[in-house]
Amino acid sequence: MFTSDRRTRGELWFDRLNVVGMLIICFVTMYPIWYVLVNSFNDGTDAMTGGLIYWIPRQFSLENYEIVFSNAGIMTAMGITVSKTLIGTVIHVFFTAMVAYALSRKELMFRKLYMVMGTVTLFFSAPLIPNYLWMRDLGLLDTFGMYIYPAMFSFFDLIIFLTFFREIPDGLEEAAKIDGANDFSIFVRIVLPVSLPVVATIALFHGVWQWNDYFVGVLYTNSEYLQPIQTFLYRVIAQSSSNQIVGATGGAINRTVTSQSIKLATMVITTVPIIVAYPFLQRYFVKGLMIGSLKG
Known part of the structure; x- marks a missing residue:
């Protein structure tokens, strides 16, 4: 029983690590695409100021x-x-x-x-x-x-x-x-x-x-x-x-x-x-x- 519990607990942590790893990979893959999209709708001169990473246009512009x-x-x-x-x-x-x-x-x-x-x-x-x-x-x-x-x-x-x-x-x-x-x-x-x-x-x-x-x-x-x-x-x-x-x-x-x-x-x-x-x-x-x- 003790061995079974440890194995189950290990599998649970393995699944959690897999989820975290996949989320990191998805973020690394998708963020550059999102960054391009957000900056394309942002005011050009404002985008040049840089600053912190942002998820929506700071100054929306078409x-x-x-x-x-x-x-x-x-x-x-x-x-x-x-x-x-x-x-x-x-x-x-x-x-x-x-x-x-x-x-x-x-x-x-x-x-x-x-x-x-x-x-x-x-x-x-x-x-x-x-x-x-x-x-x-x-x-x-x-x-x-x-x-x-x-x-x-x-x-x-x-x-x-x-x-x-x-x-x-x-x-x-x-x-x-x-x-x-x-x-x-x-x-x-x-x-x-x-x-x-x-x-x-x-x-x-x-x-x-x-x-x-x-x-x-x-x-x-x-x-x-x-x-x-x-x-x-x-x-x-x-x-x-x-x-x-x-x-x-x-x-x-x-x-x-x-x-x-x-x-x-x-x-x-x-x-x-x-x-x-x-x-x-x-x-x-x-x-x-x-x-x-x-x-x-």
């Missing part, structure tokens, strides 16, 4: 967001980001799934060779200069296609699709072929509809990447009308480092905002949409990762 939205470029950049995220994700998912379905067929010639070639790309990728020359020769510089065509295919995503497709019963395809369906019809009408969990998983993977990517806009275009919101944020940060915040009229802003407050407001604007969308896809994300890992 001027930071007014300045950001007064820049006509942010709405154009937001439109580019939304467009490339939606279009790029749909094309990427469809094309990668189509290639994965072909490689899942055992009757495909040179299937093992294709798998070896794809596996090599997981460990070695083209350097920056050859990649830039390749984009130039394809005529993708300063075009919307630079966001779409190079990202149409990912061998890593193909492996996830391939694992799922191998679990689909062969009887479904055989029945469709008896009814006269060809391979493309089977893929579109049967394979994709039963693969929604893994499709949602890959869509989330690639959609988040498309939304967060800024490097393509920095490297492959000089046009302000083709830069996505993340590239816009990058340039805002670069300008704010020299305290050169420019409004829609092109004149310097002489109000109660600072380069730091403008930077934080822009970060919130670019981050909120993907944070809002993630919870709706999370259950598909988890299910899609687990499917194919177990048989039976």
Whole structure:
């Protein structure tokens, strides 16, 4: 009895320590996000005074967001980001799934060779200069296609699709072929509809990447009308480092905002949409990762 009591008491303290530890981890993880949000709604000059850590804006102000939205470029950049995220994700998912379905067929010639070639790309990728020359020769510089065509295919995503497709019963395809369906019809009408969990998983993977990517806009275009919101944020940060915040009229802003407050407001604007969308896809994300890992 004495041993049982001590064990129970030890387990109780272990649970308490776990709770305390998780609360500390949650605080360390969430506080920087909350700090950015609070400061973006705070008066810029007041935020510069520093002081004690605070949980709500000391001097609430929407001027930071007014300045950001007064820049006509942010709405154009937001439109580019939304467009490339939606279009790029749909094309990427469809094309990668189509290639994965072909490689899942055992009757495909040179299937093992294709798998070896794809596996090599997981460990070695083209350097920056050859990649830039390749984009130039394809005529993708300063075009919307630079966001779409190079990202149409990912061998890593193909492996996830391939694992799922191998679990689909062969009887479904055989029945469709008896009814006269060809391979493309089977893929579109049967394979994709039963693969929604893994499709949602890959869509989330690639959609988040498309939304967060800024490097393509920095490297492959000089046009302000083709830069996505993340590239816009990058340039805002670069300008704010020299305290050169420019409004829609092109004149310097002489109000109660600072380069730091403008930077934080822009970060919130670019981050909120993907944070809002993630919870709706999370259950598909988890299910899609687990499917194919177990048989039976």
